[in-house]
Amino acid sequence: MKNQKPETKRKKPEDKKRSASGGAKSKSSKPAVNGDFEPKIVGFLCNWCSYAGADKAGTSQVKYPPNVNVVKVMCSGRVDPQFVMKAFEKGADGVIILACHPGDCHYKEGNYKAAQRHRMLLKLLGQFGIEKERCRFDYVSAGEGDKFVKVIKDTVDTIREMGPMKKTKKSTSERTE
Amino acid sequence: MKTGVYFCNCGTNISDKIDSEKIREEILKLPGEIRFRTIDFMCSEDGKEALEKDLKENGMERAVITACSPRDHENTFMRVLSKAGLNPYLMQMVSVREQVAWVTEEREKATEKALRYTNAALKRLALQDPLEHKEIDICPDVLVIGAGPAGLKAALSIAESGRKVVIVEKTPVIGGMPVRYEELFPNMECGPCMLEPVLGDVLHGEHSGNIELLTISEVMDVVGSYGNFIVKIRRNPRYVDADKCIGCAECMTPCPVSAKNEFNYGLDERKAIYLPFAGALPNAPSIDNAICLRAKGRDCRLCKDACPVEDAIIYDDAESIIERNVGAILVAVGAGVYDCKKIPNLGYGSMPDVYTSSEFERILASNGPTEGEVKTAQGKRPKSVAIIHCAGSLDENHKEYCSGICCQYAFKFNHLVGKKLPGTKIYHFYKELSFPGKEEFTLYHHAKEDRNTAFVRYRDMKDLKVEKKGAKKAVTYKDASGKKGSAPADMLILCPAVVPAEGSGSLGNILEATHDKFGFFEELHGRMDSAQSKIKGIYLAGACQSPMDIQKAMSQGMAAAGYILSGLVAGRKLEIKPITAVVDADRCSGCRVCMSVCPYKAISYDTEKEVSSVNEVLCQGCGTCVAACPAGAVKGNHFTTDEIFAEIEGVLA
Ligand SMILES: Cc1cc2nc3c(=O)[nH]c(=O)nc-3n(C[C@H](O)[C@H](O)[C@H](O)COP(=O)(O)OP(=O)(O)OC[C@H]3O[C@@H](n4cnc5c(N)ncnc54)[C@H](O)[C@@H]3O)c2cc1C
Ligand code: FES
Numbered sequence: 001m002k003n004q005k006p007e008t009k010r011k012k013p014e015d016k017k018r019s020a021s022g023g024a025k026s027k028s029s030k031p032a033v034n035g036d037f038e039p040k041i042v043g044f045l046c047n048w049c050s051y052a053g054a055d056k057a058g059t060s061q062v063k064y065p066p067n068v069n070v071v072k073v074m075c076s077g078r079v080d081p082q083f084v085m086k087a088f089e090k091g092a093d094g095v096i097i098l099a100c101h102p103g104d105c106h107y108k109e110g111n112y113k114a115a116q117r118h119r120m121l122l123k124l125l126g127q128f129g130i131e132k133e134r135c136r137f138d139y140v141s142a143g144e145g146d147k148f149v150k151v152i153k154d155t156v157d158t159i160r161e162m163g164p165m166k167k168t169k170k171s172t173s174e175r176t177e
Numbered sequence: 178m179k180t181g182v183y184f185c186n187c188g189t190n191i192s193d194k195i196d197s198e199k200i201r202e203e204i205l206k207l208p209g210e211i212r213f214r215t216i217d218f219m220c221s222e223d224g225k226e227a228l229e230k231d232l233k234e235n236g237m238e239r240a241v242i243t244a245c246s247p248r249d250h251e252n253t254f255m256r257v258l259s260k261a262g263l264n265p266y267l268m269q270m271v272s273v274r275e276q277v278a279w280v281t282e283e284r285e286k287a288t289e290k291a292l293r294y295t296n297a298a299l300k301r302l303a304l305q306d307p308l309e310h311k312e313i314d315i316c317p318d319v320l321v322i323g324a325g326p327a328g329l330k331a332a333l334s335i336a337e338s339g340r341k342v343v344i345v346e347k348t349p350v351i352g353g354m355p356v357r358y359e360e361l362f363p364n365m366e367c368g369p370c371m372l373e374p375v376l377g378d379v380l381h382g383e384h385s386g387n388i389e390l391l392t393i394s395e396v397m398d399v400v401g402s403y404g405n406f407i408v409k410i411r412r413n414p415r416y417v418d419a420d421k422c423i424g425c426a427e428c429m430t431p432c433p434v435s436a437k438n439e440f441n442y443g444l445d446e447r448k449a450i451y452l453p454f455a456g457a458l459p460n461a462p463s464i465d466n467a468i469c470l471r472a473k474g475r476d477c478r479l480c481k482d483a484c485p486v487e488d489a490i491i492y493d494d495a496e497s498i499i500e501r502n503v504g505a506i507l508v509a510v511g512a513g514v515y516d517c518k519k520i521p522n523l524g525y526g527s528m529p530d531v532y533t534s535s536e537f538e539r540i541l542a543s544n545g546p547t548e549g550e551v552k553t554a555q556g557k558r559p560k561s562v563a564i565i566h567c568a569g570s571l572d573e574n575h576k577e578y579c580s581g582i583c584c585q586y587a588f589k590f591n592h593l594v595g596k597k598l599p600g601t602k603i604y605h606f607y608k609e610l611s612f613p614g615k616e617e618f619t620l621y622h623h624a625k626e627d628r629n630t631a632f633v634r635y636r637d638m639k640d641l642k643v644e645k646k647g648a649k650k651a652v653t654y655k656d657a658s659g660k661k662g663s664a665p666a667d668m669l670i671l672c673p674a675v676v677p678a679e680g681s682g683s684l685g686n687i688l689e690a691t692h693d694k695f696g697f698f699e700e701l702h703g704r705m706d707s708a709q710s711k712i713k714g715i716y717l718a719g720a721c722q723s724p725m726d727i728q729k730a731m732s733q734g735m736a737a738a739g740y741i742l743s744g745l746v747a748g749r750k751l752e753i754k755p756i757t758a759v760v761d762a763d764r765c766s767g768c769r770v771c772m773s774v775c776p777y778k779a780i781s782y783d784t785e786k787e788v789s790s791v792n793e794v795l796c797q798g799c800g801t802c803v804a805a806c807p808a809g810a811v812k813g814n815h816f817t818t819d820e821i822f823a824e825i826e827g828v829l830a
Contacts, residue, residue: 040829042825042828047248051246051248052248054275055246055248055275057275057280058272058275058276058279058280059279061279061280062280063281064280064281066286066287066289069293069294069297069828069829070272070294070828071297071821071824071825071828073800073816073821074756074798074799074800074813074816077774077799077800077804078799078801078804078816079804080804080818080821082818083818083821083822083825086825086826087825087829090825090826091829092825106799107776107777107797107799108711109776110799110800110801113774113801113804113805117804
């Protein structure tokens, strides 16, 4: 159970130094704009597993990029698609939702609901022209500090590689409020 | 609104990586009356005092605590707020130690991130509502369903503490399964002797006045929630007044009709007025209306005529529906065994002298159908007995789990057969052997050392076949190493998988308690909270939650009693945490999506007003319904949509 594949599985960028040095090795033919780009990412973490997993990474003092800003909810089941749309509207380049592993949700099944909603959300984002890679869903348990770090690094790399959200694509909000 | 931002240096844990001066500078630029202060070790006694004093002296109305993880000290600081006269929910904690200082390489970046978090906390905090812990009155009485070892042990200890307990038992007797066993593993204690003191205490002990025992009864309906359940119970007539009856059994002899005795698995018959077995408690017979001639309109009075006590037999006894108010419910309905007809190669039901372990327990019992004599259908002493372990257990085609208790009773049988029929060959066919614990191995050791006992390990149930060879039976097998063979078996004892008790599905529906994938009652947490169900106020004990022996069933009973006694205290109110969902009736369209997503059955629907409402005792505050409500009519206290929007804006500013 603990090793569920993330929903949005991406090729791991090979070298993160590349971005710092401004080199463009993006697999698309996009121009090399991503060097100094610091993505803004909002992370919705459930209180019981994922937030605790983030704390675990903290107590192990493993360093990771500061781009993900955590917003705590009691359960991933609380993550309303509106939150994600709001984050994009307010300038996020990516969103990540972290939940307890299947079967481990403190409230039994909130994470199943969250996973379901995430699938719906990806369709909705598509309609707004937002790439689905910008909204990731994954599982992190309270003990998985290392996985938390990996997921964060991975997400930051991915979004960095994709570049900032295009301005025109951002205003999705009015309809959802 | 005066808001204080309190920044804990945490020695140098935080201040090393986060520049508090920079934060002060930026924070004080924000609109509103904001005060910023650093404190060393805020969680220390000095730190808490400094915080309290600062809040009071500066008339602060809300507080942001920029410190360690709320998982560490949120409660600590909420208490400080309360002491300072503030509502503790007007606080927002920012985890800058675990989630910023300790994990960010550069000081500048860490400071920026801490600033974003502080900003978000301030924005969110401005919208937060003061919340109150509510208190409700509770009923400290308890309902126990099932009068087996687990239920009775719990009932007794709850009664001993002075609480009222209602026990609902569906059969006419108490004691559960073990009162049917002559001897018990691991120490070969006499079953009835071991349990009788417990049963006696329930019936006539010092605290039996606190126990209301309802036999031949069942729970029909339950409404309400933790602290205040209303239970509807159907009490079927016994037709015998158990208080007046002296248990002489005179009534049974003249009774002209009989039926198979279900307590002996149909291996013998009993009358329409009957005691299931000698020594059954309560020691008063009951009349089975399904066969009694009076129920068929005949004016038979033979039992009443034989009864030496006036009015002990009540022909016009009738079913009654009674209601009880309780604060907690303990489910202790035990388990059943797997239907061995589903494993046809073992010959159960199609060949003589093939018994399940439960049947064999009765055959061994001196108050059983053969009065303890082990003989074949032809009345002969069996020269060989095969005991088939794991019949349906550890088997993907039947039940995947190990039933845990079978090995032990199988070696109990080994011992008893050896004692009753010295020289009889006993073959154990097993997939795995399991008897963990400090006492449990002894019976196995005896069996292993016994020259008349042989072991055959098999891999798959299909590698065994019970066959008739003339008048004799034999088990032909392929053992785990692939070797084929055959063992004579005048008698076979099957150890079926332990399965959920009949009717646990419908009982679960009544209680709204969930079952696991095998159909056993599901625990709140298998390791940490195994005596609680997922529904608050409904507790579990014994074999209804998993196969287990008497020791564990009794311990679970005690564990459940512990939860109940510490959670529900007479005179004390039940405190309800305010982080729950609340339905705004004006906005609710009555679509009931919230009900379908609630894992705690905490939402009900008012058909008259056509709106949903949340029971705050049951609600655990996950917020799943809040996110699901298409009308935005459900508010998640302390995690409202507006609060979270503000936080999102704050971190992105
Ligand atoms: C063949 C066999 C031999 C065993 N030998 C031993 C042994 O030697 N030593 C040992 O430690 N363990 C032994 N066990 C295990 C032992 O039987 C269980 O551990 C024990 O019965 C569990 O107790 P309980 O209270 O959970 O359930 P039970 O003993 O099954 O009691 C449950 C009670 O609930 C009642 N009930 C059921 N449904 C309802 C309902 N809907 N409403 C009201 N009442 C209901 C039942 O009538 C019963 O009285 C043996 C098991 C088997 C199958
Ligand atoms: S509590 Fe973690 S996903 Fe529900």
